[in-house]
Amino acid sequence: MKIRWMPALLILIVVAVTVRLGFWQRDRAHQKEALEARITQFENAPAQQLSAAPVALKDIEFHRVKAVGRFLTDYVVYLDNRPYNDQPGFYVVMPLKLADGGVVLVNRGWLPRNQDNRTTIAPYTTPEGDVEVEGIARADASKAFELGQGGSAPHQRIRQNLDVTAYAAETGLPLQPFVIQQSSDDHDGLVRNWPVPTMDVGRNYGYMLQWWGMAVAAVAFGLYAARRAAKKEQAPTV
The missing domain is CATH 1.20.58 (Methane Monooxygenase Hydroxylase; Chain G, domain 1)
Structure with missing residues (x-):
């Protein structure tokens, strides 16, 4: 052949x-x-105490962490288009100024969106003074699809996404390069039934x-x- x-x-x-x-x-x-x-192993390990010392993202991501400090309410950001049980809402992201120095962003939880006016934020409470926050260290506060960067422009209270490095440059805050996905309960009216990460x-x-x-x-x-x-x-x- x-x-x-x-x-x-x-x-x-x-x-x-x-x-x-x-x-x-x-x-x-x-x-x-x-x-x-690794995620399962980290979630079952004791929480690491954060301090002012910078921690690289690769050394802390998915670990359980805890931090003591006070929330900086003037720097709050609401991440839009974060549904929960098919209901539209926001993630409330707020910097926590650590008691011994340094700042870390905290994704405090989910808040429903006003159906008539998307810029109206539903009431929730923020603890005054020092508070202990516990949660999981994540690279960001979750990412939603967006066309271009218009929905995440600087100096907006309501945004589509939030980049930690860009937000540190925007605010001048000495942020850690990660976000705490809060699991501890502050009785603040926010939902923290976080979706289970799946690969x-x-x-x-x-x-x-x-x-x-x-x-x-x-x-x-x-x-x-x-x-x-x-x-x-x-x-x-x-």
Whole structure:
């Protein structure tokens, strides 16, 4: 049988690429599983006490932390488009000035949005004086989809998203590079039924099987095409 090199080469390229992509999705799934195990381990560990000393995000993310300080109410930011039980609302993000110096942002919880006027903030309370806050260190206070940066422009009380580094530059506050997702209860009227972080590992395994299925299909198509070509070559000419 005469081998047609160009079609064979194309099939080999398709197989090599799809097999490699399948392994990449498998590796991503393994990485996410390892991260999920770390998150579970951190959540069950004792809370780390924060101080004025800066802590790198990579060394604190997903750890349980606690901090003592007072809330800076003048710097509050309300993150819009944060639904809870299909009801629109805000996340209340407020800096906490630590008792021994330094500042850390706290995602205090969820607040329902006024259906008639989105700029009207529902009542909630803020503890006066020093308070102990406990929660999980996160890279941000959650991110929502937005077109451009208009919804997160500086000096707005209601925003779509909040970048910690940009907010530190905007306010001049010496912020830690992470946000505390508060779990402790201050009886302030805010909801803290936080969604459980999920890595969606099943999706990666699904993509892995799809890529490898495409590799098998490419091989099967190549064998089928080669068989048909061989039959044509063997067919007697009239």
